[in-house]
Amino acid sequence: FPLYWFSMPAIMKGWMDRVLVQGFAHEFPNCYDSGLLKNKLALFSFTTGGSREMYAKGGISGDIRYLLWPMQHGIMHFCGVKVLAPHICFAPEYASEEKRKEMLTAWAQRLKTLWKEEPINCSPEWYFK
Numbered sequence: 001f002p003l004y005w006f007s008m009p010a011i012m013k014g015w016m017d018r019v020l021v022q023g024f025a026h027e028f029p030n031c032y033d034s035g036l037l038k039n040k041l042a043l044f045s046f047t048t049g050g051s052r053e054m055y056a057k058g059g060i061s062g063d064i065r066y067l068l069w070p071m072q073h074g075i076m077h078f079c080g081v082k083v084l085a086p087h088i089c090f091a092p093e094y095a096s097e098e099k100r101k102e103m104l105t106a107w108a109q110r111l112k113t114l115w116k117e118e119p120i121n122c123s124p125e126w127y128f129k
Contacts, residue, residue: 003048006067016075025079035080041119042076044068045087045107052090064088065127073122082119 001012008016020026025037048055048064055064064086072083087110089103120126 001044001046003046003067006061008046008071020075020079030080031078032080035078038080038082040081041084042072042081043084043087043114044071047089047092049093050091051094055088055090069127072120073127077122083122084114084117085120 001008004010007013026035030036050061053059054061055067057063061067068086072086076083087107089107092100092103095103
């Protein structure tokens with residue numbers, strides 16, 4: 001998905017609001033590691049309008065991990081989902097054709113080994129270190 005106003009597009013958020021409902025995806029106190037979707041995996045793959053440097057710690061847009069906190073931790077992990085490291089393509093609109101091809105190749109390569117990946121430690125330390 002395209003990172004849109006520092007979040008997911010509204011249509012995607014609306015889908016999550018309608019699908020990840022209480023009783024199906026979460027049921028307090030069964031949340032986070034004991035959430036109802038605890039045997040599922042999630043991966044956010046998205047593009048940005050800004051460069052990697054813009055989304056680095058100290059960058060003008062702030063550390064990309066801060067933006068991921070509400071989506072990966074507040075939605076997915078809350079429901080018990082284990083979260084894989086995000087796949088981010090920074091500023092493809094401004095990249096050369098060669099660089100965009102490299103982005104697609106990297107994504108294709110990752111998909112080949114995706115099921116062997118370990119989830120991130122979905123804790124405040126991972127996001128705010």
